[in-house]
Amino acid sequence: MPRILIIDDEKAVADTCALVLSGAGHTVAIAPDGLAGLHVLRTEPADLILTDLQMPYGGLPAIQQLRRLYPKVPIIVMSGAGKTQLDGADTIGAHYTLSKPFTTDELNAAVAQMLQGQPKSPPSA
Numbered sequence: 001m002p003r004i005l006i007i008d009d010e011k012a013v014a015d016t017c018a019l020v021l022s023g024a025g026h027t028v029a030i031a032p033d034g035l036a037g038l039h040v041l042r043t044e045p046a047d048l049i050l051t052d053l054q055m056p057y058g059g060l061p062a063i064q065q066l067r068r069l070y071p072k073v074p075i076i077v078m079s080g081a082g083k084t085q086l087d088g089a090d091t092i093g094a095h096y097t098l099s100k101p102f103t104t105d106e107l108n109a110a111v112a113q114m115l116q117g118q119p120k121s122p123p124s125a
Contacts, residue, residue, distance in 0.1 A: 001025060001026060001027050002026050002027070002047040002048060002115050003026070003027045003028075003029070003044070003045070003046045003047050003048075004021055004026050004027070004028050004029070004046060004047065004048045004049075004050060004111065005028075005029050005030075005031065005037060005040055005041060005044075005046040005048070005049050005050070006018055006021075006028060006029070006030045006031070006050045006051075007030075007031045007032075007033065007034060007036070007037035007049065007050070007051040007052060007055075007058065007062065008030075008032070008050075008051070008052040008055065008078075009032050009033055009052065009055035009056055009058065010052065010055075011032070013052070013078075013100070014030045014032075015030070017050060017107060018030055020104045020107055020108065021107070021108075021111060024108055024111070026111070029044055029046070032055075033055050033056045033057045033058055033062075034051070034055070034056075034057040034058040034059075034061065034062025034063075034065070034066075035057040035062070037049070037051065037062060037066070038062070038065060038066070038069070041066075041069070041070060045070075046070075046073060047073065047074075047115065048073065048074050048075075048076065048111060048114050048115060049066060049070075049073055049074070049075045049076070050075075050076045050078065050111070051063065051066070051075060051076070051077055051078070052077075052078055052079065053077050053078065053079035053089065054079060054080075060092055063075060063077065063089075063092050063093045063094065064092060064093060066093065067092075067093035074095045074096070074114040074115070074117075075093055075094050075095055075096075076094070076095065076096040076097070076098060076110050076111070076114060077089040077094035077096070077097050077098070078097070078098040078099070078100055078102070079097075079098075079099065079100060080099070080100035080101070095114060096110050096113065096114055098110055
């Protein structure tokens with residue numbers, strides 16, 4: 001069973017993603033910010049990281065640190081700040097981006113694609 005770490009300071013978003021992903025058969029851990037996420041990864045390695053872009057000790061610093069310490073773990077970045085902010089996420093280490101709000105189908109598809117080793121976000125509509 002793939003293990004997924006969700007890093008998001010919005011408890012409702014993290015809990016909903018965890019519910020969807022655990023329902024799809026994944027083992028899920030949640031961290032409320034990037035610093036806590038790094039701590040979780042030290043003790044419980046993950047196959048995939050799903051992280052918010054805007055949160056305390058989050059965004060750019062956390063993603064850069066995650067990329068440096070865990071270079072082979074795919075990272076999906078999610079944000080409600082708009083497409084412009086997500087457009088540059090690949091330059092900071094994201095393999096895939098999700099714009100909030102997203103559907104459960106979009107979440108499951110992104111996770112499946114990343115776990116199969118196919119890093120690319122879908123084309124914009």
